[in-house]
Amino acid sequence: MDTMAEALILGAGSDMAVAIARRLAERKVNLVLAGRDMELLSDLRADLEIRYGVGVRLVYFDALDYASHRSFYSELGSPSITVCAFGYLGDQDKGMEDWLEAERILATNFTGAVSILNIVAADYMQRGSGMIVGISSVAGDRGRGSNYLYGSAKAGFTAYLSGLRNRAFKKGVTVITVKPGFAATRMTAHLNLPPALTASPEQVATAVVKGMDRKQNTVYVKGLWKWMMLVIGMIPENVFKKLSL
Amino acid sequence: MKKAVTNWGNYPIMESEEITFRTIGELKSQLNTDKAVIARGNGRCYGDASLSEVTVNTLKYDKITAFDTETGVITCQAGVTLDQLLDVIVPKGWFLPVTPGTKFVTIGGMVASDVHGKNHHVDGAFSRHVLELDLLTGSGDIVTCSASHLPELLEATCGGMGLTGIILSVRFQLKPIETSYIAQHRIKAPNLEALLELFETHKDVTYSVAWIDCLQKGDAFGRSILLMGEHAKAAQVAGGDPLKLPRKKSIRFPFNLPSWVLNTFTVRAFNWVYYNKALHKDKHSIISYDTFFYPLDSVLHWNRGYGKNGFVQYQFVIPIENKQGLIDILKRISDKGWGSFLAVLKVFGEQKGGIQFPMEGYTLALDFPVREGLFPFLEELDQLVLSYGGRIYLSKDARMSAETYRSGYNGAAEHFSKLLHQYNPEQKFRSVQSARLAITRS
Numbered sequence: 001m002d003t004m005a006e007a008l009i010l011g012a013g014s015d016m017a018v019a020i021a022r023r024l025a026e027r028k029v030n031l032v033l034a035g036r037d038m039e040l041l042s043d044l045r046a047d048l049e050i051r052y053g054v055g056v057r058l059v060y061f062d063a064l065d066y067a068s069h070r071s072f073y074s075e076l077g078s079p080s081i082t083v084c085a086f087g088y089l090g091d092q093d094k095g096m097e098d099w100l101e102a103e104r105i106l107a108t109n110f111t112g113a114v115s116i117l118n119i120v121a122a123d124y125m126q127r128g129s130g131m132i133v134g135i136s137s138v139a140g141d142r143g144r145g146s147n148y149l150y151g152s153a154k155a156g157f158t159a160y161l162s163g164l165r166n167r168a169f170k171k172g173v174t175v176i177t178v179k180p181g182f183a184a185t186r187m188t189a190h191l192n193l194p195p196a197l198t199a200s201p202e203q204v205a206t207a208v209v210k211g212m213d214r215k216q217n218t219v220y221v222k223g224l225w226k227w228m229m230l231v232i233g234m235i236p237e238n239v240f241k242k243l244s245l
Numbered sequence: 246m247k248k249a250v251t252n253w254g255n256y257p258i259m260e261s262e263e264i265t266f267r268t269i270g271e272l273k274s275q276l277n278t279d280k281a282v283i284a285r286g287n288g289r290c291y292g293d294a295s296l297s298e299v300t301v302n303t304l305k306y307d308k309i310t311a312f313d314t315e316t317g318v319i320t321c322q323a324g325v326t327l328d329q330l331l332d333v334i335v336p337k338g339w340f341l342p343v344t345p346g347t348k349f350v351t352i353g354g355m356v357a358s359d360v361h362g363k364n365h366h367v368d369g370a371f372s373r374h375v376l377e378l379d380l381l382t383g384s385g386d387i388v389t390c391s392a393s394h395l396p397e398l399l400e401a402t403c404g405g406m407g408l409t410g411i412i413l414s415v416r417f418q419l420k421p422i423e424t425s426y427i428a429q430h431r432i433k434a435p436n437l438e439a440l441l442e443l444f445e446t447h448k449d450v451t452y453s454v455a456w457i458d459c460l461q462k463g464d465a466f467g468r469s470i471l472l473m474g475e476h477a478k479a480a481q482v483a484g485g486d487p488l489k490l491p492r493k494k495s496i497r498f499p500f501n502l503p504s505w506v507l508n509t510f511t512v513r514a515f516n517w518v519y520y521n522k523a524l525h526k527d528k529h530s531i532i533s534y535d536t537f538f539y540p541l542d543s544v545l546h547w548n549r550g551y552g553k554n555g556f557v558q559y560q561f562v563i564p565i566e567n568k569q570g571l572i573d574i575l576k577r578i579s580d581k582g583w584g585s586f587l588a589v590l591k592v593f594g595e596q597k598g599g600i601q602f603p604m605e606g607y608t609l610a611l612d613f614p615v616r617e618g619l620f621p622f623l624e625e626l627d628q629l630v631l632s633y634g635g636r637i638y639l640s641k642d643a644r645m646s647a648e649t650y651r652s653g654y655n656g657a658a659e660h661f662s663k664l665l666h667q668y669n670p671e672q673k674f675r676s677v678q679s680a681r682l683a684i685t686r687s
Binding site: 046050 | 322
């Protein structure tokens with residue numbers, strides 16, 4: 001990463017995004033924080049400027065307001081790194097009954113991300129440089145009864161990122177897929193997660209920045225997840241459907 | 246979600262609902278509850294002061310929002326920890342006006358406990374350096390208080406153990422430094438008499454603290470090492486960046502040790518090694534601020550060394566004129582032989598107002614692993630402390646009685662209760678400790 005680089009963080013208020021922003025700022029990367037909660041983001045801007053002495057800009061961004069994405073991006077200047085960190089876990093059971101909840105899960109985790117990254121990727125490919133980091137999820141590796149709305153949206157996002165990587169690579173653009181596994185964030189605060197498989201936002205951020213340095217294709221935060229998902233992926237569907245996961 | 250919560254002493258442990266927040270809006274939207282609520286930072290108080298049915302975890306409310314590097318005035322949200330803060334202020338030539346013996350406390354916790362450092366006799370407690378703070382009160386209002394606006398609320402909040410509301414953000418004055426190093430002066434004291442004389446001789450030194458080996462008897466009773474320090478001047482530090490941050494290195498206690506490991510023998514051996522490591526009777530050196538202020542922070546989770554039953558830290562203060570009381574109490578501890586990894590003696594200067602723990606006098610802190618018979622023994626010590634006009638530190642406390650609290654804090658306790666009645670009339674904010682000490686209902 002260049003030290004004078006600028007990174008756009010989409011969904012900058014999330015716990016993971018804050019940790020990633022801090023790690024990047026530590027490396028003297030300037031930042032554009034994009035999100036909806038301007039109170040939170042303006043505190044975060046002051047914090048990043050004071051702690052790391054980097055330049056920070058704030059821009060309002062709503063992942064679900066597709067129509068705004070083009071003008072949002074064109075007014076940004078051109079940050080050479082884009083981190084797509086917004087997401088919504090939602091409630092699977094509610095989503096089964098209530099289309100608005102289901103749609104919000106699908107749109108936040110998939111179509112919203114596709115809408116903005118299409119624009120970013122086109123720009124980067126035209127310039128012949130740039131880096132896109134997408135925070136996807138191991139939940140997308142195989143659908144599970146307990147959260148397949150979220151999982152299927154993330155599966156779509158993972159496939160999108162891998163396809164984009166395949167195309168953009170030839171144009172000098174790096175695309176990184178991050179699969180954090182369980183992370184102890186606000187999104188999961190109500191869940192009881194096994195400590196051995198659960199990463200802190202800071203651990204996620206460290207892994208992301210390391211992945212960016214190495215231009216890794218897929219970043220798993222805790223190594224165990226890679227093997228676990230490999231095993232889970234190999235379970236025959238006839239067996240898998242009988243498990244409660 | 247309910248989870249098991251415990252503070253640094255690993256005693257007591259309780260189930261609590263935890264709230265986290267990043268903005269005031271998020272906090273307010275979760276506080277609509279009839280249950281008892283208390284703020285909690287990094288869990289470095291020792292006992293039950295930050296335990297309640299609902300704990301408000303402040304660690305995500307952790308932004309430094311203003312820092313004037315010319316004047317050294319800084320504003321930060323309650324969840325910022327001192328280790329984060331030091332990384333920012335030291336390279337700019339500033340230091341904390343007051344610091345406890347660990348840098349893993351939050352600013353909110355610093356205020357709620359009104360922490361003191363090794364410089365209380367010179368600089369007072371943390372409250373002396375607080376310019377302004379924002380508090381979310383029981384009515385849901387956000388109130389800014391300072392010496393000129395709502396001074397009584399400020400007074401009740403500093404050292405008020407979180408009972409006036411949720412401390413949101415604090416503006417305070419830092420202290421200028423030329424270097425990040427401490428010029429340390431270390432003296433061995435053969436016994437307690439000699440130590441107290443040394444404290445008196447060196448009372449103008451900014452930082453001072455003594456480590457006492459409380460297992461020694463006879464002529465060596467109170468054998469100790471007095472550590473004193475001043476912020477080193479630029480001329481005292483050879484070459485390189487004088488404001489360099491210390492290298493981060495730490496080891497981690499991976500699990501709870503079985504409780505028999507810390508028996509009299511091992512504690513004796515530890516103290517012997519510690520005392521004899523200091524080969525010279527009198528030694529001057531230039532060391533990093535980490536080594537001077539935070540020696541135990543390099544062993545993360547050292548509290549696990551006391552085993553899964555946990556421990557209590559017993560810290561009291563007695564007035565300066567009752568030196569005999571200090572000797573008396575230390576003798577009881579020494580005779581009992583129930584050990585103490587740490588026995589720390591400091592001198593306090595005068596302290597004005599509030600519910601604050603310090604008074605001009607001596608303060609001694611000791612660790613006791615929880616065991617059968619410990620609490621009755623500590624109850625005996627309480628009575629001694631009270632008889633010498635002393636009191637017990639609330640941030641370390643997990644077991645004292647409401648009577649001991651009221652006698653120790655006499656006038657201040659009543660005044661504090663009155664202020665609480667005014668600012669937290671519904672007693673929304675209350676802890677296991679405040680209920681035990683009958684400061685609030687349970």
